[in-house]
Amino acid sequence: MAEASPALLSALREVSEEIDRQFDALLPVPDDARANLYKAMRHAAIGGGKRLRPLLVSATARLFGVDRVCIARTGTAIEAIHVYSLIHDDLPAMDDDDMRRGKPTVHRVFDEATAILAGDCLHALAFEILAEDETHGDPFVRVELIGALAHASGPSGMAGGQMMDLEAEKSSFDLATVTRLQAMKTGALIACAVEMGAILGRVPVEGRTGLRGYARDVGLAFQIADDLLDAEGDEALAGKKLRKDGDAGKETFLSLLGVDRAREQAHLLVDQAIEHLHQYGPEADVLRDIARYTLERDQ
């Protein structure tokens, strides 16, 4: 993260601490046969990760002066969905990964059954948080948040993209299909984070065009950067196994475009993302910094 701006660094730190605090409070280990289930959720959810999605919720919602408690709860909900998806994607039957965020994966520390259930529980927890009464007074807001998150994480979004990704090892996808796959697999939840910030800010749908354009471009740039990281990154810094796409013979932005054009494309997308924020002043600088940061990250 050497290249992150001081403002972004401070925002990243603040969001990370807040999300850790929230999960710590939500997941006290019970003194019964579910102890390992909670330990597994804590292992995956606390202390690690970039917290990009909660950061996007926060940076967007703050444009509209949203209350911090609402921001924190919403960020925790979307991060719970992200973490559940990582636990399930790492399973032997899926991507079969041993390391995640610099730690052994949940099914390695515990077992597969516990990992499946820990993922399922974080999935349910996300919606329970959003449905709770205290934090988002207005039920119209809560229902819109829930609808957006359920849609972005289901078969038309994240989980559908993961299914396509599993098929990608067997098929030979073209650039349009890889773009669609990635827009679903990672793009949908990243876009949802920005959307949730706008929903919290009570921005009407017709006022979200700029933010949606920003989110779409950042999501795609993030994925191209992920492909570059997979090909060129340092496993110790990344905290997970790299060089996987090439080994699996999967078509990616990189295999289809080559390193130079992929990098160029990512820079173009970041410029375009920032351009989408033209209606906002310096209060949107953290969003601009996040866009630039997608290309600089090493994890």
Added chain:
Amino acid sequence: MAEASPALLSALREVSEEIDRQFDALLPVPDDARANLYKAMRHAAIGGGKRLRPLLVSATARLFGVDRVCIARTGTAIEAIHVYSLIHDDLPAMDDDDMRRGKPTVHRVFDEATAILAGDCLHALAFEILAEDETHGDPFVRVELIGALAHASGPSGMAGGQMMDLEAEKSSFDLATVTRLQAMKTGALIACAVEMGAILGRVPVEGRTGLRGYARDVGLAFQIADDLLDAEGDEALAGKKLRKDGDAGKETFLSLLGVDRAREQAHLLVDQAIEHLHQYGPEADVLRDIARYTLERDQ
């Protein structure tokens, strides 16, 4: 089902057809790399099962004259949660089952990765259905439905109970612990079905005492009947493998109470469940029939 009353039989048939119709409309198979994902969801969700939870939603909500569309959507949402949990519970890492509802399990027809993702997608779908605008106009109602369902299916409910059940093979639980395990694993979602019916009917919390007592007793009777079915039932009629608890050396109501006392206890619970409905007239007869039916079923 030889013992089900004509009124119950007609209600069961109506609900089953409605749920099949809903899933059929919600899950059109797309012409892309997600085709198997949707086929897997359809395999698990359409054509089979007792539809007990949607039936409980419906029988409860009709006490209060709730609109049929709301009932159907809510029933589909809770059934989506139930079906996702069956898909995940059947996985090799969990209960490792080959048959379910008379058909091969999802991971046998497709593969484990597809089964995990199909479960995850039905999980998300449940909340997307409830968050949708058209069907449950009042967002207070929608948010309360979502909160109840998320709580009942998460670590304090169904998924927590499944974790305890996996531990039960390693530990020796006493009657109090087995009762708690079952109250979570199957009781929570059955209770949630009745609760959702009451929420749709806008029954205030203080007016739900009788219905909650009914749901608690029916859930427990259902589980004891399930244990009896596991020990004494016909695999062909049940459509799944039986005699599993004994083989796994797991403590159940049956192993702790013996067949005669377990059966006696189940009958007592059914009587008690019906007693909880004393404030309702003949309009609650389907609920009463459901309580009796829990003991007569062969699947």
